[in-house]
Amino acid sequence: MIDGPIDGKVMVTGGAGYIGSHAVLALLDAGYEVVVVDNLVTGFDWAVDSRAELVECDVADEGRVRAAIRGHRVRAVMHFAGSVVVPESVSDPLKYYRNNTAASRSLIESAVAEGVPHFIFSSTAATYGTPAKVPVAEGDPTVPINPYGTSKLMTEAMLRDVAAAHPINYCALRYFNVAGADPQGRSGQSTAGATHLIKVAVEAATGKRDGVSVFGTDFDTPDGTGVRDYIHVSDLAAAHVAALELLVAEPTRSHTLNCGYGRGFSVNEVLDAVDRVTNVTVERRYEGRRPGDPAALIADNAAILAALPWRPERDDLDGIVRDALAWERALAERAS
Known part of the structure; x- marks a missing residue:
């Protein structure tokens, strides 16, 4: 592993959004310099830590992105920008292939053209579809059952092919269900109409x-x-x-x-935790399945534990809910 930050800045796309803003915090706390690229369609400029610089533009705008890479001496890209609502991807697939796949192609081309050597991609467990077994491992079949998962898998394929043809390596991180908020109260999930269960439950x-x-x-x-x-x-950002x-440290190797x-x-177990933490009984309305939802998605995380010194520090459901609740209350104060 390297002893300190890279010789240049990290570009974080979507850094004004939920997960991206936490990655910005983790990078800054570790001593990296950060430039955020975000079109602020779903993100918030106030969510970008003051230690980072914000460039307001779309990642598909190759001219402005390339200028930002040059102007800020970017040596790595962390790509979070995109659309993330599974049911919406079923009803509006072209939006997802535009925002997730086509825009990612433009960003990757900008990175390659400007000689950026490292690329980290925000992927998803939705690439697995309905897994034949759980927990699911990286080598298991990837058969997405919704356009969201397909749009992300297509970007993984682009990165694999580009890394074989150009001097760039990548890590595709397949997220499972991300929840909670920065324990220091600096960021959290702020998007109106969010669909993530814990966010919805603490709002209730x-x-x-x-x-x-x-x-x-x-x-x-x-x-x-x-x-x-x-x-x-915060574990994910770390x-x-x-x-x-x-x-x-290993510039010729890539990882998924x-x-x-x-x-x-x-x-139901998550909602039980919300009831415990909040001392409120949240009303549960039982409805039919949504299109594109598998029964169970659980990570086999042996590969990440072997590849990285990273270890979960906040693996506690009630703790995740507490941090989400604290952020929800902070948002209410901000709005008042």
């Missing part, structure tokens, strides 16, 4: 919503509701920093790694 517990819809009660799971592997967003250091804890909780 604080009166922003009148309840939580539970989509599907007849899955082949212990209680019939969907099971997911929830990872704290994994990105460790992945960058691995790419710098699951980001999860290797343990799943059902929707």
Whole structure:
């Protein structure tokens, strides 16, 4: 591993959004210099830490992105920008192939043209589709069942081919269910109308919503509701920093790694945790399954534990809920 930050800056696309803003914090806290590229369609300029510089533009704008890479001496890209709502990807697939696949192609081309040697990609467990077994490992079949997963898998394929043809290496990090907020209260999930379960549930517990819809009660799971592997967003951000250091230390190797804890909780178990932490009984509205939702997605995280010195520090469901709740209350104060 390298002893310190790279000789240049890290460009974080989507750094004004939920996961991207936490990666910015992790990079800055580790001593890296950061430039954020975000079109602010779903992100917030106030979510970008003051130690970073913000360039407001779309990642598909190759002229402005290339100028930013040159002007800021960018030596690595962390790519978070994109669209992330699975049901919306089913109803509006072209949006996802534009924002996730076509825009990523433009960004990768800009990075290659400007000689950026390292690229970290925000991928997803949705690339696996409905896995034949859980936990699911990186070498298992990738058969997405929704356009969101397909759009991300296509970008992984582009990175693999580009790394074989050009002097750039990459790490594709396949996220499972990201939740929680910065324990220091510096960032959290702020998007209106978010669909992530823990975000929705703490909004209900604080009166922003009148309840939580539970989509599907007849899955082949212990209680019939969907099971997911929830990872704290700050642990995920730390994994990105460790992945960058691995790419710098081994510049001819690329990696695809699951980001999860290797343990799943059902929707009902998550809502039980929210009830415990908030001392509020959130109303549960049981509805039919949503298109594109597998019964269970749990990470086999052996590869990331072997490849990186990263170890989960916040693997506690109640703790994840507490941090999400604290951020929700901070947002309410900001709005008042």
